[in-house]
Amino acid sequence: MGALLDDLATPFLYVDLDRMNRNIEAMATAARELGVRLRPHAKTHKIPEIARRQMAAGATGVTLAKVSEAEVFADAGIDDLFIAYQIVSPAQLERLTRLSRRARLRCAVDSRAGAERLSTAATDAGIELQVMLEIDLGIGRTGVRTGVDAFQLAQRVADLPGLKLIGIYGFRGFRAFADGAEGREAWGRAEGEALVSAAADLRAIGLPIAEVSAGSTPTALPAASVRGVTEIRPGQYLFGCANVVAQGAMRADDVALFARATVISRPAEDRAVVDAGSKTLSTDGSWEPGCGFGYLASDPSTRVASLWEEHGVLHLEETARGLQVGDRVSIVPNHVCTAVNLHDRIAVVRDDRIEATWMVAARGRLE
Ligand SMILES: Cc1ncc(COP(=O)(O)O)c(C=O)c1O
Structure with a gap:
C-alpha cells in the first residue's frame, strides 16, 4: 500500500x-x-x-x-x-x-x-x-x-x-x-x-x-x-488548469493536476496563507482579468489572490472560511506547464493514495 x-x-x-x-x-x-x-x-x-x-x-x-x-x-x-x-x-x-x-x-x-x-x-x-x-x-x-x-x-x-x-x-x-x-x-x-x-x-x-x-x-x-x-x-x-477551465475548454471536474499545500497562517476572517507560493504555482497570471493565481479545488470561488515566493494568499469566500492553520488544501494553478516546470517530481495519486512518483525528467531544459 x-x-x-x-x-x-x-x-x-x-x-x-x-x-x-x-x-x-x-x-x-x-x-x-x-x-x-x-x-x-x-x-x-x-x-x-x-x-x-x-x-x-x-x-x-x-x-x-x-x-x-x-x-x-x-x-x-x-x-x-x-x-x-x-x-x-x-x-x-x-x-x-x-x-x-x-x-x-x-x-x-x-x-x-x-x-x-x-x-x-x-x-x-x-x-x-x-x-x-x-x-x-x-x-x-x-x-x-x-x-x-x-x-x-x-x-x-x-x-x-x-x-x-x-x-x-x-x-x-x-x-x-x-x-x-x-x-x-x-x-x-x-x-x-x-x-x-x-x-x-x-x-x-x-x-x-x-x-x-x-x-x-x-x-x-x-x-x-x-x-x-x-x-x-x-x-x-x-491536466487542465485554472486558465483552461476559464477558457471553457475543460470542466473543473476534469482537472487532474493540483498543488497540495498547508494553511500556515490565518491572519484575517477572509484571508488564509498557504505554503505554496510562486516557487510552487509559478507566477503565470490569469488570462481572465482579476482572477489571481489559481483557485481552491474544493471551492473554486476562493482564489489565490496574491503570491510571494513561499506564500500563497487565499482570499476566502464565505464557504471557505472554516479553514484553519494546519489544514491541507489542493490548489489548481493558473498555468499547468509553468507549474510543472518548477518541480523535480510529481506524486501520482489514486483515491488519496500515492501510487508512484514521476520525475519531471525534461524540467528546466532550456536549450
Ligand atoms: C506550438 C504550440 N503547439 C501546441 C501548444 C499546446 O497548447 P495548449 O498548451 O493550450 O494545449 C503550444 C502551447 O504553448 C504551442 O506553443
Missing part, C-alpha cells in the same frame, strides 16, 4: 491518475473520430511515462519546444518528435542533427535565415531534416505571414539542400473568454480554416504540403473538425 496523500510534506504537485487517464483517452478518441493524428505538446508534463500513455492511447508522437527536451524523450524511447520551435544557434543545430540520427524528427522554420541555417547544419551532417513551416496566426509571436511571404519562404525551403518540406503548422490558443463555448469553437474552426487555406495556396504552386498541424487545448477539436487539418497538438488537456 502506498503512502497517503497527506503523508507527504507540502508543498508538492500531484496528479489524479484516473482523471488524467480519462483526459488522455477522451482526446485520443475525439481525434480518432475526427480523423486527425494527435501529437500532444509534451512541454506540459515533461514526463516520458506520460508520453508513453499518450502514445498507447493513440498519439503518433509528441511535440516539444526545445532540443534538450526532445533529447530526454528520445532517451526514453519516444522517437517521433516535432520540435515546434525555431532552432537557429549552432550548438543547438548540432544537437538537433545528432538527435535526428536516433529519432524521427520534424523541425520548425519561419524565416529564410532560419531555413538556411538548418540546411547548412543538415548538409554538414549529411542528413535530411523534415521541415514544418510555421504560419503566423495573428497572436504576435512567430510564424510567416500567409501570401507572398509564405510562398517565398516555402519555395526557398523546398529548394534548399538537406531539407524536406512536409507541411505547415500554426498556434494561436484562445483568450476571448467572454464569447463562451460558441466563441471558442468558432475561433478554433477559424484556426483550422486559415491553415487549410494556407496549405491549399502552397500546393497550388506545386509545393508538397502533406501535414497541416493545428491546435492547442482550447482549439484542437474545433480545428480538427475542419476538413484538411491532419494533426492536432493540444498540451494541457491531460
Whole structure:
C-alpha cells in the first residue's frame, strides 16, 4: 500500500491518475473520430511515462519546444518528435542533427535565415531534416505571414539542400473568454480554416504540403473538425488548469493536476496563507482579468489572490472560511506547464493514495 496523500510534506504537485487517464483517452478518441493524428505538446508534463500513455492511447508522437527536451524523450524511447520551435544557434543545430540520427524528427522554420541555417547544419551532417513551416496566426509571436511571404519562404525551403518540406503548422490558443463555448469553437474552426487555406495556396504552386498541424487545448477539436487539418497538438488537456477551465475548454471536474499545500497562517476572517507560493504555482497570471493565481479545488470561488515566493494568499469566500492553520488544501494553478516546470517530481495519486512518483525528467531544459 502506498503512502497517503497527506503523508507527504507540502508543498508538492500531484496528479489524479484516473482523471488524467480519462483526459488522455477522451482526446485520443475525439481525434480518432475526427480523423486527425494527435501529437500532444509534451512541454506540459515533461514526463516520458506520460508520453508513453499518450502514445498507447493513440498519439503518433509528441511535440516539444526545445532540443534538450526532445533529447530526454528520445532517451526514453519516444522517437517521433516535432520540435515546434525555431532552432537557429549552432550548438543547438548540432544537437538537433545528432538527435535526428536516433529519432524521427520534424523541425520548425519561419524565416529564410532560419531555413538556411538548418540546411547548412543538415548538409554538414549529411542528413535530411523534415521541415514544418510555421504560419503566423495573428497572436504576435512567430510564424510567416500567409501570401507572398509564405510562398517565398516555402519555395526557398523546398529548394534548399538537406531539407524536406512536409507541411505547415500554426498556434494561436484562445483568450476571448467572454464569447463562451460558441466563441471558442468558432475561433478554433477559424484556426483550422486559415491553415487549410494556407496549405491549399502552397500546393497550388506545386509545393508538397502533406501535414497541416493545428491546435492547442482550447482549439484542437474545433480545428480538427475542419476538413484538411491532419494533426492536432493540444498540451494541457491531460491536466487542465485554472486558465483552461476559464477558457471553457475543460470542466473543473476534469482537472487532474493540483498543488497540495498547508494553511500556515490565518491572519484575517477572509484571508488564509498557504505554503505554496510562486516557487510552487509559478507566477503565470490569469488570462481572465482579476482572477489571481489559481483557485481552491474544493471551492473554486476562493482564489489565490496574491503570491510571494513561499506564500500563497487565499482570499476566502464565505464557504471557505472554516479553514484553519494546519489544514491541507489542493490548489489548481493558473498555468499547468509553468507549474510543472518548477518541480523535480510529481506524486501520482489514486483515491488519496500515492501510487508512484514521476520525475519531471525534461524540467528546466532550456536549450
Ligand atoms: C506550438 C504550440 N503547439 C501546441 C501548444 C499546446 O497548447 P495548449 O498548451 O493550450 O494545449 C503550444 C502551447 O504553448 C504551442 O506553443
